[in-house]
Amino acid sequence: MSGAAHDVAAMEASLVAVADAGVDVRHALFDRFFAVFPDRRASFMIVDASSRRMTDETLQMMLGLAKGEGWVWPLVAELVFTHRAYGPLPIAEYDAFIDMTVEELGTASGAGWSAAAAAAWRRQAEALKAMIRQARAEWESAMPVGTPQPAG
Template identity: 75%
Template sequence: MSDAALMEASLVAAADVDIRLPLFERFFAAFPERRASFISVDAASRRMTDETLQMIHGLAAGEGWVWPLVAELVFTHRSYGALPIAEYDAFIDMTVEELGVAAGPAWTGEAAAAWGRHADALKAMIRKARADWASAMPAGAPQLAE
């Protein structure tokens, strides 16, 4: 089975669980100072959770829209301050872990490995987008906090 098909099976298995609530609780427990950056956790958590899963799956499926969307995401997130790359990594890892909890027995080793591979690809793409903005547009680029 392809990575994309394995990942679709996990999404179907987790479809009835709203993972954004435990996900954001975990994220804010790890980075409590970031809670104040959110005007509406309810609104942002829907989009951040869905779009993170869509991007990871899109990478597995070879979708060409992932790169421009990531470039835009990194640029618009400059409004929220200098977000350390470690927070992007943690958010992505926590999203995949919460999906795994929600998928239950459908979360096989193969499914976890497929999600992990493309989650790592998304992390690399975010790094590239931050570096490209910094080099193309130093004055307006997202701040590169470590």
């Protein structure tokens, strides 16, 4: 198995462990996110709906990156563009949300969490953070008006 295939296997094993445990990661994840960024709570009209999609898509993007899926880049580019509607989100909040997603997944998978899974998710988390930075930079140069500033 290649390094990427190892990542995919370890990541899928932890997703199965969380499904088996019957834990819905989004609850602890959003509680934590709002505890650290309380001002963001008001931006969410329907947390129940958005927390499902934000959590699921963040996990899918990381898994997609490990699999080398071509749809990840257009989805990330669209995400960064549509999230302009929620104000100029600092890049640190994207980073924090991604890190918290991985950490809460680890907590939820309990004994199913392995060093290999932790390393694989962290590796793909860094790849997703880099892709978000790239998308923001490209939008900023293509459409400067209203684009969140990279320093923000």
